[in-house]
Amino acid sequence: GGVVGLRPPTRDPRVWAAWTASGIAAMGLLALGGELLGVGLGWISALSSPVSVVSWFMPFGIAAGAFGPLVEALGGPGGAVEGGIKTAGILLGFAGAAWCILTTRTLSGEARLALAFACIVAMSPVVYPWYGLWVLVILAVVGIADGAAMSLAVSATVFLVGVNLLEPMAVVHPVASGWPRMLVVSVAVVGILGVLAPGLQGLAGTDPFRALRAPRHQFSAVRQPPA
Structure with a gap:
């Protein structure tokens, strides 16, 4: 994301090829590091943790922690509601990040990266401070x-x-x-x-x-x- 964010949106196929090559190289390094450390790629499944835990100071975390138990107390599917709210926050964060990176508005590459990162952090139901x-x-x-x-x-x-x-x-x-x-x-x-x-x-x-x-x-x- 950082590599992509440092370049403005373009239709130049050479730039898209560079982005793709950077992503493949990054994933290759992650896989290599996982093998050298003996953990493989199993840690990727842990990325689902945002829908199973919650941060009390994040907006979507607060909403999930409030409405989920309330629906449960009323006899409804509280777990599904809580998970849906958290998932919605994650999807909105990624959508906002994509807009920040790909918009044609006049923004520097560093500003795109900062705003994209801020969208993901702000919309996530669980983050570390x-x-x-x-x-x-x-x-x-x-x-x-x-x-x-x-x-x-x-x-x-x-x-x-x-x-x-x-x-x-x-x-x-x-x-x-x-x-x-x-x-x-x-x-x-x-x-x-x-x-x-x-x-x-x-x-x-x-x-x-x-x-x-x-x-x-x-x-x-x-x-x-x-x-």
């Missing part, structure tokens, strides 16, 4: 316009980092309780304050996210060659 952080890394390369887009990116970063810290500590284990938990939280707070410190001078009337809102390229702009 760092999937969203990967999207933010690509968006940082593309450039995010100041204002609402930057505020959304910063808010999403804080939320996903918080979830990523919370989920491992939810496991019943000595390391996930007592002083180790407090140490992890303290390091996270100190780290966040360290990042935001340049924007915290004079707390009254100061935007704490100012240091993260430097002017950037417009998101939809095509990257211009250096002068």
Whole structure:
């Protein structure tokens, strides 16, 4: 997907041949790696896990977790409803990703890749928090316009980092309780304050996210060659 996303849509058969060759080569490397590790390709069946588990912070995961049990309680096919909602989210994510890659609108290759990845992550019923952080890394390369887009990116970063810290500590284990938990939280707070410190001078009337809102390229702009 990343290789395809870095090229605009075209009818040139040479480009489509290159895309096809890249896909075949990638699958060949996956198969070779699986054989060398002794796991084969059985892990591919695990890709069906999005319809058997759920992430509490994803929109389609929330909908499936709410409507599935409700239909079940009313005597209906709750499992089928839950699975249908999750599958619909996955299909919508792939459809959105395909549109982002193949649309003829003026978007740079990096922007297409970022939007396609964001569609798949946002519509999936189960993801790990760092999937969203990967999207933010690509968006940082593309450039995010100041204002609402930057505020959304910063808010999403804080939320996903918080979830990523919370989920491992939810496991019943000595390391996930007592002083180790407090140490992890303290390091996270100190780290966040360290990042935001340049924007915290004079707390009254100061935007704490100012240091993260430097002017950037417009998101939809095509990257211009250096002068």
